Amino acid sequence: MEEKVITVTSGKGGVGKTTTTANIGAALALLGKKVVVLDGDIGLRNLDIVMGLENRIVYDVVDYVEGRCRLRQALIRDKRAPELYLLPTAQTRDKTAINPEQMVQVCDELRKEFDYIIIDSPAGIEQGFQNALAPADRVLVVTNPEVSSVRDADRVIGLVESHEKGPVQLIINRLIPARVKKQEMLSTQDIMDVLSTEIIGIVPEDEAILSSSNRGTPVVFNGKSPAAIAYRDIARRLIGENVPLTQPQTTSWWQRLLGKTE
C-alpha cells in the first residue's frame, strides 16, 4: 500500500509534534505533493495558529463528521504552497467527538484527493492518540534527547507495533550538538541504542522555530535555518529520496549571526 497517511505522535506533550506536522506538511507541498495536514487534537486546536491560518476557519472536521458541512468546506487552502491544505479540528469539543472508525472514514475520503495526509496527534495514549493512529500507514514518533520523552517514545512505539501499524520512524527534535559533544545530552546514537528504531531525521534546537510560530510561518517556507534544512530533508526521505542522515553541526557565532537575518 502507498503510505499516504502519516501520523506524527510522541506520548509526551510539548516535544514538537505540531511544529513537525506543519513543517513536514509544508515541505512535502513545496516538493510538489498535494498535502493536507489534519489537526488531531480535538479541544486544543493548535496546528492552525502555528501555520498562521487561524483566522480562516469556518468549519472543522467535527462539523464534517456530524454532517454540518462538506469536506471541501472544512479544508483551508494555504496559498504559500501550490497544494497545501489544513483540516482544522474543533476547539470547543473533546476527544470523544470523533471515534477511530470515523477518523478512518475521513482519511479514506482524503486519500482520494491527496498524496499525503499528515495527522498531528495529541499528547497521551488515550482516544485522541487512538484516533490519530487508526488511519495511519506510517508513524513518526517525535522525541527530545531527554529521559522522559525517550521513555514515552518507547511506550508509544510499543503501542503502535501492538496495533500492527507502521513502519515507525523516529524524529529527534531539539538536539543541541554542543551539549551532546560535552556529554550533557543524549546523542543520536544513545537514543538509537535505547529505542532500536530507525531514525528519519534529526532536528536541532533552533531559535527560528519560535519566531516562525510567532509569525505563523513554518520555517521551511523561508529559510536556511538548521531546522528548516532538517525538515526539508525529512520530507525528501518520506517521498523516497535517498538523503543521508546528517548530524546537526555545532554552529559558530557568525553562523548564528547570519541565521538571524532571516
Place this chain on the structure above:
Amino acid sequence: MNFLERLFGKRSSAETAKQRLQLVLVHDRAEIPPGVLALIKDDIIAVISRRVNIDREHVVVNVTHEDKASKLVVDIPLLSGTDGQAPGRSGSNAQRSTRRTPSASS
C-alpha cells in the same frame, strides 16, 4: 562534563541518562514494575532453597526483551553439596544440579 568531573572519573550525565533509560525500559516493556521483580526474586529464593542450597546473594532475576518478546531470565548459582547440608531431603538434587552447571559450584 567539566575538567574536574573528568579528572575524578565521574560519569557524564548523558551516560547516566542512557543507562537509567535502558534499565527502566526493560521493566516498561515487560509491564513488570521493578519492585515486583524484587518480590518474584524473594519468592524464587524461598521455593528453591527449600530443596537445594543456593547462593542467595547472587541470584539474578531479569527481564530481557528480544524481538518483541519478553523473557524472565533467572540465574541461580548453586552451592556445592559439601558447602552445607541442603535442607530437607534434597542434598542429592543439589549435587545433580551442580554437576550440570559446573561454573556455578564454588
